[in-house]
Amino acid sequence: MAWEPNRLEQQRLDKLDRLIEAGIDPFPTTVERTHTTAEAIAAFAAVEGNDDADPINVTVCGRLVSSRDMGKTVFAHIEDGFGRIQLFVRRADIGEESHLILRKLIDLGDFIQATGSLMRTRTGEISIHVSAWKLLAKAVTPLPQAKEQEIDGEIVRYSAFADIEERYRQRYADLAVNRDVRDVFITRAKLLQSLRRYFDAHGFLEVETPVLQPIYGGAAARPFTTYHNQLKQDLYLRISFELYLKRLLVGGIERVYEIGRDFRNEGVSFKHNPEFTQLEFYAAYWNYEDVMNFVENMIRTTARDVLGTMKFTYGDNTIDIGQPWPRITMRDAIKQFAEIDYMEHTDADSLRAALRAEGIDAPDKAAWGQLVDAVFSSHVEPRLIQPTIVYDYPRDISPLAKRKPGDGFHVERFEYFIAGMEMGNSFTELNDPIDQQARFELMQELYASDADEAHPIDDDYLRAMRYGMPPNGGFGTGIDRLAMLFTNQQSIRDVLLFPHLRDRDM
RNA sequence: GCCGUCGUAGCUCAGCCGGAAGAGCAGCGGUCUUUUAAACCGCAGGGUGAAGGUUCGAUUCCUUCCGACGGCACCA
Numbered sequence: 001m002a003w004e005p006n007r008l009e010q011q012r013l014d015k016l017d018r019l020i021e022a023g024i025d026p027f028p029t030t031v032e033r034t035h036t037t038a039e040a041i042a043a044f045a046a047v048e049g050n051d052d053a054d055p056i057n058v059t060v061c062g063r064l065v066s067s068r069d070m071g072k073t074v075f076a077h078i079e080d081g082f083g084r085i086q087l088f089v090r091r092a093d094i095g096e097e098s099h100l101i102l103r104k105l106i107d108l109g110d111f112i113q114a115t116g117s118l119m120r121t122r123t124g125e126i127s128i129h130v131s132a133w134k135l136l137a138k139a140v141t142p143l144p145q146a147k148e149q150e151i152d153g154e155i156v157r158y159s160a161f162a163d164i165e166e167r168y169r170q171r172y173a174d175l176a177v178n179r180d181v182r183d184v185f186i187t188r189a190k191l192l193q194s195l196r197r198y199f200d201a202h203g204f205l206e207v208e209t210p211v212l213q214p215i216y217g218g219a220a221a222r223p224f225t226t227y228h229n230q231l232k233q234d235l236y237l238r239i240s241f242e243l244y245l246k247r248l249l250v251g252g253i254e255r256v257y258e259i260g261r262d263f264r265n266e267g268v269s270f271k272h273n274p275e276f277t278q279l280e281f282y283a284a285y286w287n288y289e290d291v292m293n294f295v296e297n298m299i300r301t302t303a304r305d306v307l308g309t310m311k312f313t314y315g316d317n318t319i320d321i322g323q324p325w326p327r328i329t330m331r332d333a334i335k336q337f338a339e340i341d342y343m344e345h346t347d348a349d350s351l352r353a354a355l356r357a358e359g360i361d362a363p364d365k366a367a368w369g370q371l372v373d374a375v376f377s378s379h380v381e382p383r384l385i386q387p388t389i390v391y392d393y394p395r396d397i398s399p400l401a402k403r404k405p406g407d408g409f410h411v412e413r414f415e416y417f418i419a420g421m422e423m424g425n426s427f428t429e430l431n432d433p434i435d436q437q438a439r440f441e442l443m444q445e446l447y448a449s450d451a452d453e454a455h456p457i458d459d460d461y462l463r464a465m466r467y468g469m470p471p472n473g474g475f476g477t478g479i480d481r482l483a484m485l486f487t488n489q490q491s492i493r494d495v496l497l498f499p500h501l502r503d504r505d506m
Numbered sequence: 507g508c509c510g511u512c513g514u515a516g517c518u519c520a521g522c523c524g525g526a527a528g529a530g531c532a533g534c535g536g537u538c539u540u541u542u543a544a545a546c547c548g549c550a551g552g553g554u555g556a557a558g559g560u561u562c563g564a565u566u567c568c569u570u571c572c573g574a575c576g577g578c579a580c581c582a
Binding site: 006007008009011066069071072074075077086107119121122123125143144145147148149156158159161162163164165168169177219220221222264269270272369370373394396400443455491501502503504 | 507513515518530531533538539540544550574575576577578579580581
């Protein structure tokens with residue numbers, strides 16, 4: 001769709017013409033900058049009060065975010081990636097023509113460069129007493145308005161760019177005017193840095209495995225499909241990294257992790273986006289208890305790194321990840337919250353009847369483990385606000401986990417929950433190729449009725465395992481959900497720069 | 507896919523039981539000692555997400571469609 005300038009844009013296009021007529025390049029190629037806004041303020045604060053100090057001259061760059069035209073004097077703020085600083089611009093200092101151009105042809109949103117000496121105004125704000133300025137880039141479209149003021153460290157908003165849909169569709173504008181949105185993504189980046197440091201410190205090798213896969217696996221999800229033209233090959237966007245990472249254990253890499261994108265062709269919700277960032281790791285010679293300890297420590301370490309605390313607010317709750325995380329079996333958790341002991345009903349029909357007797361929804365064509373999972377999801381998961389580890393899952397919904405010794409129903413698997421959300425999934429990994437093959441075949445039967453849910457058997461993965469796979473513990477966690485937790489955002493879209501939305505005309 | 511709520515100016519919103527589309531901020535023109543949500547005076551700006559329907563008359567009621575949000579379903 002072709003762009004038609006609106007009234008405000010047309011005004012700015014006219015100003016652009018007038019700037020060019022005045023011999024000013026509205027998009028120059030060279031920029032000078034001696035200080036960021038933060039550096040300038042710090043430099044002034046460091047010598048203030050010292051009467052012998054020479055005036056500090058600085059050149060800063062940034063976007064014009066406020067302007068108060070007093071006639072002979074203009075007060076304005078520019079913002080760069082590090083903060084804001086006020087410009088104090090007097091006609092007498094910069095000359096009549098330059099002053100007039102600033103007042104008449106420069107708009108909020110324009111990028112400018114300003115040179116001058118640092119001072120403190122009568123009202124006490126550290127400012128630049130401007131001796132010269134230059135346009136760096138003209139903004140044709142006005143930014144959505146976000147009037148705000150910092151009072152005692154709190155951002156007070158007088159008007160805002162708040163329309164959720166427009167904020168997501170025009171994230172550039174959202175970021176430009178909403179500082180707290182930028183902060184969310186800074187925190188998210190710190191989270192990733194901290195996790196990588198943690199894995200590096202524990203001897204893990206970071207790897208990258210294929211996103212385009214001939215056979216998808218490692219999770220129960222519908223894939224996106226694509227096609228390689230020259231190879232004439234159907235390909236799938238990965239739904240997990242699991243089977244590739246475990247191949248690497250066969251290859252002798254003892255500790256391995258990957259942080260990357262998974263794709264699942266499923267519904268979207270406040271905690272689901274079609275593409276999302278996953279962290280998986282595998283460690284040889286560990287079992288799920290080793291993983292529990294490692295993960296608990298990992299989350300604490302990153303919280304300390306990123307937030308400086310292990311106690312933080314999420315929605316209406318205060319989450320304390322510093323206390324030892326309770327560990328409870330799936331069976332006990334369901335007993336506690338749904339008052340059903342599923343081990344008294346060890347086949348699907350009997351469990352279904354028992355659940356229905358308690359008034360709990362139980363789908364007709366669900367296998368035993370799926371029924372257990374269903375009651376857990378509806379009755380237990382939402383109640384797990386503080387960090388909780390739930391372990392020993394039904395075997396028939398965990399085809400990649402090793403069975404619990406002496407227990408025909410459970411595998412060594414755990415998930416951990418915070419704020420009522422599943423945050424991560426782990427097991428003592430199945431490394432018996434004969435058992436693995438049987439489990440794959442069982443899963444095929446389980447889902448045989450539903451073509452969409454059919455899972456292909458990855459024969460190459462089985463071949464790898466037949467070469468011998470060390471016993472190992474594995475883990476996967478959604479980075480987006482961790483980011484939600486650490487930034488107190490209630491929707492996954494708010495921790496994704498460009499969340500998926502339907503197409504729409506601009 | 508289903509159910510519900512919502513969509514009015516650049517931004518944030520108001521608009522009652524159908525009766526001539528409003529405000530603040532932003533913008534434009536002015537005034538103006540170091541102001542800070544600057545202030546003050548004046549001006550302009552939309553035809554109400556789209557398409558239909560009912561009506562003398564629709565932003566208000568109805569239908570369909572588009573999009574967002576919430577919930578459900580889906581999500582080893």
